[in-house]
Amino acid sequence: MRWNCNRFLGSHNQIAIVEEFFKNFKTEDNIVVIDPVMGDYGNLYPTYTDETCQEMKKLVKYADILTPNLTEACIITDEPYRPDYSNDELKKIAMKLVAMGPSKIVITGIQRGHYIGNYCYEKNREDYLIKTMKVGTQRSGTGDIFASIIAADAVNGVNFHESVRKASTFIKKMHTQGDRDGYSADRRCAV
Numbered sequence: 330m331r332w333n334c335n336r337f338l339g340s341h342n343q344i345a346i347v348e349e350f351f352k353n354f355k356t357e358d359n360i361v362v363i364d365p366v367m368g369d370y371g372n373l374y375p376t377y378t379d380e381t382c383q384e385m386k387k388l389v390k391y392a393d394i395l396t397p398n399l400t401e402a403c404i405i406t407d408e409p410y411r412p413d414y415s416n417d418e419l420k421k422i423a424m425k426l427v428a429m430g431p432s433k434i435v436i437t438g439i440q441r442g443h444y445i446g447n448y449c450y451e452k453n454r455e456d457y458l459i460k461t462m463k464v465g466t467q468r469s470g471t472g473d474i475f476a477s478i479i480a481a482d483a484v485n486g487v488n489f490h491e492s493v494r495k496a497s498t499f500i501k502k503m504h505t506q507g508d509r510d511g512y513s514a515d516r517r518c519a520v
Contacts, residue, residue, distance in 0.1 A: 344387070
């Protein structure tokens with residue numbers, strides 16, 4: 330059995346249900362991908378509380394692959410949010426995340442001038458930043474698509490670096506096409 334957990338969990342009760350599922354069904358044969366959807370740009374989403382964040386932290390130990398954005402990575406590791414972390418500082422955050430359980434981390438949405446980056450860290454491997462040119466503005470839903478590509482590739486045995494590059498490229502193409510065609514963010518996944 331393999332699965333992916335990359336949907337919004339809006340209450341600590343929902344998170345507790347997912348945790349119970351992981352306790353009962355996670356095995357060495359499973360690949361668990363968690364996108365801890367909690368906030369963005371240094372702010373929690375309105376439905377999230379400190380209690381909900383603490384509950385989400387408990388799920389991290391079940392993840393094989395964790396795909397937080399920078400805000401979420403900071404929340405999970407109790408680091409203050411700053412949009413300008415250096416790669417060395419991102420590595421320290423990623424190492425804290427790996428110490429919590431996952432062997433692969435991608436911190437998404439790293440702003441680097443005209444680029445958007447995804448910082449990748451794999452246990453016992455060299456870390457790296459995959460950058461693509463920014464296209465338009467940030468849009469909701471892209472994290473779900475990104476994490477879904479990572480999850481699909483993981484269960485199909487695709488190399489993590491290649492998977493993150495593929496997801497990054499797809500998101501850029503999706504935004505480019507959507508801007509050209511005038512689609513809203515939610516309709517772009519059909520592009």
